[in-house]
Amino acid sequence: MIYAGFVIAVIYGILILYLSQGIDRLPIFEMKTQTYFQGFSIIVPFRNESKNLITLLKSLKDLKYPSERYEIIMVNDDSNDHSVSLIQEFTASNPDLKLIILDQKGLSRSPKKEAIKKGIEASSFEWIITTDADCTVPPKWLNALNQLINTNDPKMIVAPVTYGHDTGFLHHFQVLDFLSLQGTTMGSFGQAQKEFLKPFLCNGANLCYHKEAFKSVEGFKGNDHIASGDDVFLMEKIQEIFPGQVHFLKSSEAVVETTSQNTWKALISQRSRWASKTSAYKSIKVKMIGLLVLAYNLLLIFLFFFGFAGMVPWGSIGLLFLIKFNLDFLLIYKTSKFFKQTDVMRSYFFSSLIHPFYTVLVSLLSLNKNYRWKERSFR
Numbered sequence: 001m002i003y004a005g006f007v008i009a010v011i012y013g014i015l016i017l018y019l020s021q022g023i024d025r026l027p028i029f030e031m032k033t034q035t036y037f038q039g040f041s042i043i044v045p046f047r048n049e050s051k052n053l054i055t056l057l058k059s060l061k062d063l064k065y066p067s068e069r070y071e072i073i074m075v076n077d078d079s080n081d082h083s084v085s086l087i088q089e090f091t092a093s094n095p096d097l098k099l100i101i102l103d104q105k106g107l108s109r110s111p112k113k114e115a116i117k118k119g120i121e122a123s124s125f126e127w128i129i130t131t132d133a134d135c136t137v138p139p140k141w142l143n144a145l146n147q148l149i150n151t152n153d154p155k156m157i158v159a160p161v162t163y164g165h166d167t168g169f170l171h172h173f174q175v176l177d178f179l180s181l182q183g184t185t186m187g188s189f190g191q192a193q194k195e196f197l198k199p200f201l202c203n204g205a206n207l208c209y210h211k212e213a214f215k216s217v218e219g220f221k222g223n224d225h226i227a228s229g230d231d232v233f234l235m236e237k238i239q240e241i242f243p244g245q246v247h248f249l250k251s252s253e254a255v256v257e258t259t260s261q262n263t264w265k266a267l268i269s270q271r272s273r274w275a276s277k278t279s280a281y282k283s284i285k286v287k288m289i290g291l292l293v294l295a296y297n298l299l300l301i302f303l304f305f306f307g308f309a310g311m312v313p314w315g316s317i318g319l320l321f322l323i324k325f326n327l328d329f330l331l332i333y334k335t336s337k338f339f340k341q342t343d344v345m346r347s348y349f350f351s352s353l354i355h356p357f358y359t360v361l362v363s364l365l366s367l368n369k370n371y372r373w374k375e376r377s378f379r
Helices: 002-025 053-061 083-093 111-122 141-152 169-190 211-216 232-241 264-275 284-308 314-339 342-366
Strands: 040-046 070-077 099-104 127-130 156-158 161-163 207-210 246-248 256-258 371-373 376-378
Touching: 002 169, 002 284, 002 314, 040 053, 040 111, 040 141, 053 083, 070 083, 070 111, 083 099, 099 111, 111 127, 127 141, 127 211, 141 156, 156 232, 161 169, 169 246, 169 264, 169 314, 169 342, 207 211, 207 232, 211 232, 232 246, 264 342, 284 314, 284 342, 314 342
Parallel strands: 040 070, 040 127, 070 099, 156 246, 161 256
Antiparallel strands: 127 207, 156 207, 371 376
């Protein structure tokens, strides 16, 4: 098992160093003076988000972008709280804000995808942006997206997402875990020219694409039976039809903040829901990466118990743990510098002790394709 462990560690090390190099290769996108302003339709599906909506709406109102060049389409996914009335009150208080509310009854197997599709059908502009109701957008968000479109002529833009600044170990653990996902995303885009591995992660809380590209790939057709994946499966399809035209916007002006989960139970439920779509990826390489990460974490857990049983020397166990500890630190620290969240690295040591157990638990729970989200059951 120890020999197999070192083989896994070597392969894992190559992957993490490859992604870490990709983060460095991906240039910071510098803002410049703009003369042409694209039109954006911002689509926000929501269900029972009364506690978060006002924060999002205020940030959308404060965007430093010509008001006539963007619209906000709020798609109500069968809410039974005060979300709709809150939006209506906000709109009445801000009549200059171009905002409409649509109703989506959530009768499909993927109500979020149906909500986005409904929003696109009602949109006035050529560029679609999706974000979530529990997010906050930065003032120059649209300016950054606009400049990348005018400069690089993409079909899709993947943009950065992180958690807001909060306190407590649970929050810091989530930030570190999320930074590893964002680092993987940026690293794969930074290495995209090598074509060894196509970018395979993105986040629907900060995603922009051309309406015609969405139509060209027939939207969510082919994965509309899967409840989640309104982001990664769409990116996978657009990359296939429009190779080289999916870009990552590495700009601090484009970072969208979302909210962390309040309990470990809610966190594990969320992450297992995210992980449940891994088997639906088309790329064999992506599936192999998922298995590699799971194998390393599972190995560490087995070795931990074998160490107490006296079956494996603690020196070998410690070395395998330190290899992963340092590799992950490299990727996460590089990412935390971009997001200006290096303060959470203080929680990295204790988080790294918990993370193997957390990863394996999430992976096992994701095998059960039935889960509950927003008071509804999904398969």
